[in-house]
Amino acid sequence: MSSFASRKASALSAFSSSPYTCGEQKDASPIGAIDKPIRELCHILNSHPSYFTLSTCSGRIAVYSSPTATNASTNGKGSGTWHLSSHEPVELKKFLSLLPLPENADLEHSTALLHISCLDFPAAKLLLKIALASGFRESGIVLNSDSSKITLAIRSTGLSISTPYSSSLSREYLSFWLCTANEKFKLNAERLVRLTKNIESELVVKPYTVEGLRWERLPDLNLVDFCTLRYNKTIYVLGGYGPGPSNNKPKISSQIYSLSPPYKTWLKELTPFKGLTKHCGCVKGDVGLIFGGKVGGSGRGDLYVWELEGKRIKGLSTNIPPRWSSTLTALTGDNFGVLIGGRNEFTVFNDIYVIDEFYTFTRVQTKGDTSCLLTPPQNVKTLKTKLESLNLLDKKYRITKTSNNLMAVPIVFNEASPPSPDLGEIQKVECMFNKLDISKNSGGKKKINIKDIVEAHGGDWKGSDKVEVLGDVALLPGDFDVSFLSNLPDQTTFFTEILELTSSSKIGKKGYVKLTSEKRRPNNILLYPEHKEKEVTGEGSEGWVCVKDNGVWQWFDFTRVMFSRGNISEKIR
Structure with missing residues (x-):
């Protein structure tokens, strides 16, 4: 049994140079080459490792005479006569110049059609979903007898036309049907463009570009292990270790530096700050929070509240074990933020605390085999996509609905490197998952006994x-x-x-x-x-x-x- 790769190589090798230009290589279509309107789509599909095209047609207006009983082919192919085959709208003068024709001639408008060989069933399902969304409603997946070959047929018959064409019909009748065929042709072309764009946006990973972006080197800060906050368009740096912008003797900094547009010079803020390294912070509204950090070899458990408009900082004691290298992220809703993890001299923490509007820390109790994020059902898809991009989605468990109508999304929680939850409000974290069982049916549904x-x-x-x-x-x-x-x-x-x-x-x-x-x-x-x-x-x-x-x-x-x-x-x- 030939592999998908060998079948793809064999199919594409039939083209002399490029299958998307009219070169020396001929195919079996009336024009002898791949239709120009569909070449870009063929290139996208054949460049993808999971697909290659078997046969394609971009749609055409044609006049065709069916074979008679005396000249019909024994295998049903290769008979009949093409009097016209056009992949663009047809002018009336050219259309009528075909007369006279045999009485068995027909005017036909055929819509776009693609047969695509797919690597596996998930790849076929993805392309089928795109085709259906693009308006090709009669598309479907075809399997051979042992399911070793998977073919996707992209098609739609809603714009098709087939009507008699002969000298016995009036010019008004023929003109009407040609006008209708031209209109259908334009609609088919728009649908094909939409399909091409949708497939390209889904399958083609475009490289990041810097077009339209302006890059400038910022002035040297000469600090490490500092905390950064951003308010409006100003960047604030608190604490850290090093010589600082003034290139003084390296030390733990007790300064706050700010950098505002046009971002040319670091300025010292008059607001005093305690010398810390490896602390964390976040901003919500016009208030900044700074927590923890390291002084010498010891961790800190203090919380600093910074009123950014008034430039005032006050320190608050907490009941949190001292630590550094934590993550502090602002939340939407009533709570201010969430503190995750950190470490001290002896321990790597995997605890989570929610900070309310009164700056009170409440530990979130976790249980079960894995951690999760709770989110409303309408946000599940966005959250899942974000977690997958960060490699934080735990795929050993399935997303589960909780008793309070929220969705629990399982996450990978690395104790040595806690993730940054820039993913919206975290109300509580607990495990309520069933492990995925590959012995269950292919739809992944739970068997209810x-x-x-x-x-x-x-x-x-x-x-x-x-x-x-x-x-x-x-x-x-x-x-x-x-x-x-x-x-x-x-x-x-x-x-x-x-x-x-x-x-x-x-x-x-x-x-x-x-x-x-x-x-x-x-x-x-x-x-x-x-x-x-x-x-x-x-x-x-x-x-x-x-x-x-x-x-x-x-x-x-x-x-x-x-x-x-x-x-x-x-x-x-």
Whole structure:
């Protein structure tokens, strides 16, 4: 079996020099070369290690005569006649000059089409997602018999046209359809440009450029192990060790230096400061905090509050063990900041403290196997991307929803080098993860075994073992015997165990669709919580759920509406 690399090399070697220019090499298309509008996209795909193109067409306007019974090819290919094949809009004069033509001729507008060989299934899924988002709604993945070859077909038939073209038709009729084909051609070209840009932005890693940036050397500071704060456009440096800007005798600095636009000279601030090294700080609003540090061989546990407008500093004692080399980061919300880690002569700390608006330190209790950051659901994607870029996302665990509707994102916490949490408000840190199990199904979903719960409560389970989670509702299978519940001494405990297992807030039972003389109706029922005396319909009803299916949010009452997860392209259409 040939490898992906060898198949790619063989396919690309068919081109004499570059497959993206019309050189000596010919292909099987009517123009004998790769279509010009699609060459850039072919270059992007063939330059990527996970893809190469098999066949492509940028879209065309064509007049084609189908083969007759006497000259049809035995293999279904190579017959018929191309009277016109254009990869740009066609003028009416040129179009009508083709007449007369055989009665079996057709005017066709074909949209862009690409067949792409993919390295693996994740690579194919990524490209498919981009294609669907770019408007190619009929795209799909094709596997061979043993799944060793994965091909992605990018296509869309919504702009296609096929209509008869012959001398027996009026000029007005032919002119109308040519005008329509030209309009469809322009829309197809715009869609192809959009696809190219989306694929390039997703697959091509562009180098950083300094275009538009102005670089200037700052004046020498001649200090190390200092604390830096930035307020408005001024940079402040507190403490540190060295000769300083004035090149005096090296010593621990008890000065505060500032550098303001145009950033030419370091100035001494009149505000006095204690000589420290390896301290940390942050700014929130017009207040700066400086914590800890090192004096000689000993650590400090003091907190300094600096009013930046009034240029006043006051020191506060804390109950934090003395340390240096900590990280202090400002937070959004009511709390001022978070202090992470540090070390002293004997210990590397892995503790975390939140500093409130009154500058009180509260230690965040951690438990479990790993640390995590808690964030609202709408911020999960941004936080996950940031953590991945910093190599701080712990991929051994999955992101989990907490009891207070926050999302717990697992992080790698290196005690010797605590990370800088420039990632928004950290409310608390605790572990509530299940380790990823590669033996589970390919979708990574947790297998919910309702049978064990029923049997643990003395029931006899004979039905299906599949539980579907729909929004915040756990749907028991349709053959679940509801009469079992009447024998339970405590139904609430039974339902609570299912809710915890499925991370749901409601429990329902699937029902078979009712076939009435008027219409088909669902037969789902709500088991827990119990129905209220006064029935509410619509939003706010007990059966109201919110489901995200293929990126589309849908709200409905599951006891009144039939819902199925299906083809997103058809639903949007």
